[in-house]
Amino acid sequence: xHEWALAEAVAxxxxxxxxxxxxxxxxxxxxxxxxxxxxxxxxxALKELFEEMRREKGIDVQGFKITREKAAFKCQVCxxxxxxxxxxxxxEFREAVHFVPEVVHSHYSCPRCGSRDFEITAGRGVxxxxx
Amino acid sequence: MDLDFRxxxxxxxxxxxxxxxxxxxxxxxVGKTTVASALSLLLAREGIPTGLLDADFTNPTTHxxxxxxxxxxxxxxxxxxxxxxxxxxxxxxxxxxxxxDKPLPLRGHETVDALRELLAVTRWSSRIxxxxxxxxxxxxxxxxLRLHRDSRVLIISTCDEMSLLSTKRxxxxxxQEGLRSIxxxxxxxxxxxxxxxRLNTSALACLPLIEGFQRLEGNRDKVLExxxxxxxxxxxxxxxxx
Numbered sequence: 001x002h003e004w005a006l007a008e009a010v011a012x013x014x015x016x017x018x019x020x021x022x023x024x025x026x027x028x029x030x031x032x033x034x035x036x037x038x039x040x041x042x043x044x045a046l047k048e049l050f051e052e053m054r055r056e057k058g059i060d061v062q063g064f065k066i067t068r069e070k071a072a073f074k075c076q077v078c079x080x081x082x083x084x085x086x087x088x089x090x091x092e093f094r095e096a097v098h099f100v101p102e103v104v105h106s107h108y109s110c111p112r113c114g115s116r117d118f119e120i121t122a123g124r125g126v127x128x129x130x131x
Numbered sequence: 132m133d134l135d136f137r138x139x140x141x142x143x144x145x146x147x148x149x150x151x152x153x154x155x156x157x158x159x160x161v162g163k164t165t166v167a168s169a170l171s172l173l174l175a176r177e178g179i180p181t182g183l184l185d186a187d188f189t190n191p192t193t194h195x196x197x198x199x200x201x202x203x204x205x206x207x208x209x210x211x212x213x214x215x216x217x218x219x220x221x222x223x224x225x226x227x228x229x230x231x232d233k234p235l236p237l238r239g240h241e242t243v244d245a246l247r248e249l250l251a252v253t254r255w256s257s258r259i260x261x262x263x264x265x266x267x268x269x270x271x272x273x274x275x276l277r278l279h280r281d282s283r284v285l286i287i288s289t290c291d292e293m294s295l296l297s298t299k300r301x302x303x304x305x306x307q308e309g310l311r312s313i314x315x316x317x318x319x320x321x322x323x324x325x326x327x328x329r330l331n332t333s334a335l336a337c338l339p340l341i342e343g344f345q346r347l348e349g350n351r352d353k354v355l356e357x358x359x360x361x362x363x364x365x366x367x368x369x370x371x372x373x
Contacts, residue, residue, distance in 0.1 A: 005211030
């Protein structure tokens, strides 16, 4: 369950902010489409970790919400822009991209010119916003 | 406020090691991968739980030195990912397990992102982490040193003038940043006195040029047989720091 490590990283970040005196009321976690994080598993892990943090360290996060962001790409060579809906990553490579999104450059290329030198402009992976 | 949520967990994971050793050189082709691999094998076979990370994201090759087929290996998933156990005391992680030996062209910030991702999700259990870093004062090396200021850099140098100049730059950089080094390994050198003459410090280890070394790549016993004795001083220095 790779999602556990991502949730653990979010929990550690919140803990560090609270320890440094920041008032963390709510956390927004943005799941980028490219990394294809399992939202159910991630949410379960994060709930468990926040509960553990409340029980063991007295740190109480009032709530969190999960939102999703569509992935988008721009070719550095020809300037073409596209989305995963228009040009999907082949099924056989999705697991590798799930673990390290940057390896998409090994298994995917610009649908117009074929270059692997493209930019992930949105929806790479997990992002955290503290409210 | 957007945060890089991975950093606190990465710091926690790196602090769990007694020692983090980036193997580095500003110059390519001096033998970083060879020394990082041989040193890791030497420590592991001494009974020290050792982790080896290939952090050369755009051209990972450490698995080749270790005799592993990256195409057929996918690290096990367990509350993150577990590094691949190469030997009883040696764990190994490489981006090649995910790029599957295909080209991986990354721009600067993407290399940093990939490094953070791998450091955040990998669950090591070793006491020491050896990091095979890419050539240069690279984004990868700078980020690793930013995340873990207690790292002890092992500098690899050959004895030709270009490499000595590069090594001097690395020494100066570490000094300016207040970062520490374990020492210099002079590799493929027949005249290690050049290190003393040019850099005003002696090499911790001096490895000669081994004709036909390429034939040994992938054979861990042979790699260690060829380089183990030469790296004994580095091993003892590291043990003294644990």
